Amino acid sequence: MTANGGALLEITDLGVSFTTDEGMVRAVDGVSLAVHPGRTLGIVGESGSGKSVATKAVIRLLPANARIDGGSRILLRRAEGEIDIARLPAGGRELRRLRGGDIGMIFQEPMASFSPVYTIGNQMIEAILAHRDHLDRRLGRRFDRRAARDHAIRMLERVGMSNARLRIDQYPHELSGGMRQRAMIALALSTHPSLLIADEPTTALDVTIQAQILDLMLELQRELGMAMLFITHDMGVIARIAEEVAVMYLGRIVERGPTREVIRDPAHPYTRGLLAALPRVETSRRRLTPVPGDIPSPLQRPAGCPFHTRCPRRMPGLCDREVPADTALDARRSVACHLFGGRAS
Ligand code: SF4
Numbered sequence: 044m045t046a047n048g049g050a051l052l053e054i055t056d057l058g059v060s061f062t063t064d065e066g067m068v069r070a071v072d073g074v075s076l077a078v079h080p081g082r083t084l085g086i087v088g089e090s091g092s093g094k095s096v097a098t099k100a101v102i103r104l105l106p107a108n109a110r111i112d113g114g115s116r117i118l119l120r121r122a123e124g125e126i127d128i129a130r131l132p133a134g135g136r137e138l139r140r141l142r143g144g145d146i147g148m149i150f151q152e153p154m155a156s157f158s159p160v161y162t163i164g165n166q167m168i169e170a171i172l173a174h175r176d177h178l179d180r181r182l183g184r185r186f187d188r189r190a191a192r193d194h195a196i197r198m199l200e201r202v203g204m205s206n207a208r209l210r211i212d213q214y215p216h217e218l219s220g221g222m223r224q225r226a227m228i229a230l231a232l233s234t235h236p237s238l239l240i241a242d243e244p245t246t247a248l249d250v251t252i253q254a255q256i257l258d259l260m261l262e263l264q265r266e267l268g269m270a271m272l273f274i275t276h277d278m279g280v281i282a283r284i285a286e287e288v289a290v291m292y293l294g295r296i297v298e299r300g301p302t303r304e305v306i307r308d309p310a311h312p313y314t315r316g317l318l319a320a321l322p323r324v325e326t327s328r329r330r331l332t333p334v335p336g337d338i339p340s341p342l343q344r345p346a347g348c349p350f351h352t353r354c355p356r357r358m359p360g361l362c363d364r365e366v367p368a369d370t371a372l373d374a375r376r377s378v379a380c381h382l383f384g385g386r387a388s
Contacts, residue, residue, distance in 0.1 A: 050077035051270045052101065052119055052238055057129075058112030059093075059100050068341045070096040070109075072294040078238065083264065083271040085285030085302065087278055087317065091338040093294040094274045098240050101272070102142050103128060121145055121237070122180065143170055144177035147236030147269075151243040153223040156230060157215040163226050164211035167195035167233050174234040181235045198229040202259060221252040228256070232263055239264075242274045257283050278317050282306055287375075290314045293338060293349040296369075300376030310378040312354045348381065356382060 059071040071093045078084045086094045099105050101117055117128040119141070131138050142148070150156060157166055171178065171191040179185050186194060192211070199207035202225040215223055224244065231239060241260070245253040261284060264271055273285055281288050281302055289299040290311060298311040309315045316334035336353040339345055345352050351362040361381050370383045 049079060050118075050120070051080045052078040052117070052272070054097075054101070055116040055118070056112070057097060057100060057115040057117065059096050059105065059115075060110050060112070061106075062108045062110070063342075065342055069344065070294055070341055071100065074291075074294075074296055076289055076296065076299070078270045078272050080237070080270050081264070081268050082287070083273055083285040085273045085275065085281040085288045086291055087275055087281050087288060088291035089276055089334070089338050091293070091341070092291040093341075094291045095242055097291070098242060098272055098274050101128060101240060102146055102148060103131065103133065103138055104142075104148075119145065119238070140174070140177065143231075143236075144174040144234055145237050147231035147234065147239045149227050149231045149239065149241045149244045151246050153220075153227040154215060156227045157223070159215055162212050162214055163199075163218070163230075164192065164195055167198070167211070167230050168192055170230060171195065171233055178234060181237075195229070195233060198233045199226065201263070202226070202229045202232075203255075204229070221248060221256070224248060224252075224256055225259070228260065228263070232267065232269075235267055235269075237269055239269050239271045240274075241271060243276070245280065246275070246277070253280075254283075260284065277321075278306070279321050290317070293341060293344060295349065295379065297350065297380070298376075298378045300372070304376060310372060310376070310383060311350075311380050312356050312382075313350050316353075348379075 055075050057071055057074040061068040061070055074097050076084060086098065088094045096105070100111055111129050115129045119126050119128055128141065157163070168188060168191045171186055171194055172188065175186050196207050196211055199211060204210050204222060204225055210218070218226060245256050248256060257280065275281060285302050287300065288302045288305050289296045290313060291297070292313050298305060298314045305314060306318065309318055313334065320334060334353060339352060347363045347365050348354070348367050351357045354362065357363070358381060367379045367381045367384055369377050369379050371377050372383065
């Protein structure tokens, strides 16, 4: 089920496999989703669920041993027209224009975005100048080096960097972790992307800074009108930032829908497990009931429902044999579980 009316990004039947020494690993299997202008879609799942691989495929930042299925479509709708990112030649000009231009990226580790040998300002200015055609279209302004520096300072101020005029000439290692994260957001947003991909951007930060960064991202999203694809293992973060959520397990989406509804009334036993694992105020943020067991290796994908090895509600003879189909619960919600597909007796 893909809610695709007016979507900025529409992913259809995305499959990604890796060739490894131990064999072929199917990391993403038939994922379809849509991100709408000005809105946030959260993808949640444990490490190994395929969420990061799926989003790296959107910007084609996959390692050399990865292959995107021939039938996958990753459509980005821009003012200049629609583009299928899955079909773009690897390393080509169009992909370079997209990354950091139409699509901004932020990661858990800011050093993945910054080079340690150049100042923050140098890297921001180069990014602004490299995407000046895109900025011209978005803002109706053409930047020279001096204007790019002023724009970079404004962005650093905008993300709450004190003394931005001094900090712009500092190296990434001279900033604290929280400040580096802010600088990375400023870098990603300085080119005014229409889509921001954020992969666990607050996971390494303490809870207070994490809350500040999430609030800042929401504020900037409203201001710039961009869409966000937000990847996290934390349902609490999803609750705070995303209007819609897709829950991934072992390469597939097992539940999706408006975040409020999914949190209020989770359907899939895995979603229930993730929510039960959320820390509560009365238990001093201690995790309560983690989903028991570990996510299986994609090299040994279980037959039937991929979650059946950990599911408290598995039905022997059904769940371990048949893959549950995606079942619509209403116009905006769906779940892949035999409890909802009319196969349970
Ligand atoms: Fe659990 Fe069966 Fe549903 Fe899978 S299909 S989540 S094993 S009840």
